[in-house]
Amino acid sequence: MGWGVDSSEDRTAPAVLSALGGLSLDAFPIGITVADPNGRVLQTNAAAKAILGLSPEEHESRSIQSPEWKVIRSDGTPVAVEDLPGIRAIREQARIEEPEMGVYRPDGTIVWINITAAPLGSDRVIITYGDISEVHRAKANLAFTLQSANAGIWSWDIAKDQFDWSPELFHLYGLDPETDQPTLQTWQKVVHPEDLQKVEQETARFLGEGKAFSGEYRIVKGHRYATIITDADTRKVLWVGRGRGKEAVRPFFEAIGLEARQRIHAVAMDMHAPFEVEVRAQCPAAEIVYDLFHVVMKFGREVIDRVRVDEANRVRKDKAARKVVKGSKWLLLANRENLTEPTHRVRLKELLEANQALMTVYLLKDDLKQLWGYTREGWARRAWNDWLGRAMESAIAPLKAFARNLTKRIDGVLAQCRWKLNTSVLEGMNNKVKVLKRMAYGFRDDDYFFLKIKAAFPGKAR
Secondary structure, three states, X not given: OOOOOOOOOOOOHHHHHHHOOOOOHHHOOOEEEEEOOOOOEEEEOHHHHHHHOOOHHHHHOOOOOOOOOOEEEOXXXXXXXXXXXXXXXXXXXXXXXXXXXXXXOOOOOEEEEEEEEEXXXXXXXXXXXXXXXXXXXXXXXHHHHHHHHOOOOEEEEOOOOEEEEOHHHHHHHOOOOOOOOOOHHHHHHHEOHHHHHHHHHHHHHHHHHOOOOOOOOOEOOOOOOEEEEEOOOXXXXXXXXXXXXXXXXXXXXXXXXXXXXXXXXXXXXXXXXXXXXXXXXXXXXXXXXXXXXXXXXXXXXXXXXXXXXXXXXXXXXXXXXXHHHHOOHHHHHOOHHHOOOHHHHHHHHHHHHHOHHHHHHHHHHHHHHHHHHOOOHHHHHHXXXXXXXXXXXXXXXXXXXXXXXXXXXXXXXXXXXXXOOOOHHHHHHHHHHHHHXXXXXOOOOHHXXXXXXXXXXXXXXX
């Protein structure tokens, strides 16, 4: 069953029903909610009751921006009321889609839904949602199976030369999905040098003949990660632990106790989701502050570099132009002030003047960095809304995807107006830690290595 609504005229809930040919909303198998700009629910249907566990009366008495809604993302992070799709659709006057969100029912269970919200003019919003709990459980079961079997899954879009790796495959390769990209070059780095040529030949034969591919090769494990937690005031290393997951940092919070956790007001970090989930769980009063460097690095990786590759593929028949675009990675990702060679500035200027897409994402990268210069949240939010509007009006898919994802976590960017925190001190520490490790030719004992790190950074006196 399909349906459409002409929202150019009357946009009241009865008018919606009239446009549907007089059908009751109960005729539809998906949940449907119609609300006004203040979030007041005007109408809902029977499927919504089955999905959300609320009677129509209970649902209509609860605003779509009510704090009673408890919604989470697929990684477990909570969704702020202002980030709910219905509220965003009204605010942005745009269609908002979320493929997976978890909603707590009154009985405490979680229903997983995919949700779409669209404005009906400026005074109504219609929200549709379907129950995907079975799909969510199937994905969780698959992830558990892959973890248990120590296996991973990958896919390769040959036409676009894009890879998709499961989290388990990153783990198998010893890589971090937050910092390492699923590319052919990354894969080549983890394959044992003695096996690489054989595997590349098998891959070429697979591409040429189109037959099933099966191969066996050794890998060289990637990085082993440790997490360092420091005092933002004294720069003293408080704790060091192995790993980068939620479980890796949990012992720190357990060690300092509830009273100390309640005194933590702000935590600076990169956008690593497991850390954020654990901090919010352990220190609910603390604000998350995203570090400028890591957000911009993520923009460069997910937007600028992706657009560069797409543009190189677009002009692949013009070998000279493709070579220029393909070889511009460093120019596009480097800070403008670091381009000290006059020839580099000239090359960048010529490249941007010749390519509209690269010009757009490059300028928006510079404008994104300006958000960290504000001291008043109101001004910062206006600047963000302006940036978001320009990003979403572009026809550049990677840019729009990045903007949608950052919208969900924009509070971590705006928090810097109140807390001028960053992780630059940690970056400096990381360099000194590498020197310690190199001077000792490595450490076999993690505990001893972590003690050396703590001793190297005793902090400054208050």
